[in-house]
Amino acid sequence: MAIGLALAAALVYGAADFFGGLASRRTPAAAVVVLSQIAGIAVLALAWLALPGHFYASDIMFGVLAGVAGGVAIAALYAALAVGRMGVVSPITAVVGASVPVIVGLSSGERPTVAAMAGLAAALVAVTLVSAGAGLRRFSFAERGVGLALLSGLGIGALYVFLARGHPDAGLARLAVTRIVSMALLSSYVLMRRESLRPAPDSVRLILLAGALDMSANILYVIATRFGLLAIVAVITSLYPASTVFLARIVLRERLTATQWIGVVFAAWRRRAHCALRALASRLGTQRSERRPDVQLRLHAFNHGVREFGCRGVASEVAGGGSAVDGFERGFVDRGRWRREDR
DSSP: OHHHHHHHHHHHHHHHHHHHHHHHTTSOHHHHHHHHHHHHHHHHHHHHHHSOOOOOHHHHHHHHHHHHHHHHHHHHHHHHHHHSOHHHHHHHHHHHHHHHHHHHHHHTTOOOOHHHHHHHHHHHHHHHHHHHTTGGGGOOTTSTTHHHHHHHHHHHHHHHHHHTOSOTTOTTHHHHHHHHHHHHHHHHHHHHTTOOOOOOGGGHHHHHHHHHHHHHHHHHHHHHHHHSOHHHHHHHHTTHHHHHHHHHHHHSOOOOOHHHHHHHHHHHHHHHHHHHHHHHHHHHHHHHHTTOHHHHHHHHHHHHHHHHOOOOGGGHHHHTHHHHOGGGGGGSOBTTBOOOTTO
């Protein structure tokens, strides 16, 4: 169940990024992010009717931390995109954001199976390749924007971790606190930069749709973390750029680079490899269990664990939509200017 929810979250995140990227072509990206955050509140209110939340002290704390992490992530991402190449900033942000929950999950005692570990490795490769495009051909750690991209990735990874923490009966309370804090921080950031929040008339629907999809993906992710391991759920969710590039390919007829196609293959192989290894383990376990009942007991526990295990939050509208598709570069315009150094 957790894997299915995480995959659904990745698909919906990718769709949110796609429509957010389209809106950013006509409206400043800062306005798209802030206004889509507001639109997401309506979705959260409707979901609250089905999954009412309870505000425990721990969830308020983790919600505030998640909101701060998301605000830092998006601010650092804006700064990185303003001075660096998108093809470099994007994969760094995506990989670091996916790696942080894995490190935290494993260090806190999570023990994925061999199949799951193989899937994690494939997923991290897929995230890198799908989000990179052709930008890593001339990569150097010394170039501008790398440090800010690392900071943004750490913020996104922390967001994934904090959204997965808290009381199991909190429902969507933690997400509500996160959205309030992130909106306050992002609005303050935009006002400090004196950015315009006025959307273009033809982009209002796209902004509303992006905000609704983004909050829906957040809800799916939070629910998935209740049923699965953080390391698994977060990495699967981080595959959202694949959804974005496919929508760009289908709707906008944009071409995928060879690197991105390889990344998509890795993303698909991650799921198939996990299923194949699980089937092999089940077959071997069934053969041995005929002679050893204790193996059958452990096999049952293993299969139960596989069924049970599986982050953007506020930064998803920009981190995926602009990073996965070269055509979205126009969405990351700093007062009408964009540095296309990677062309």
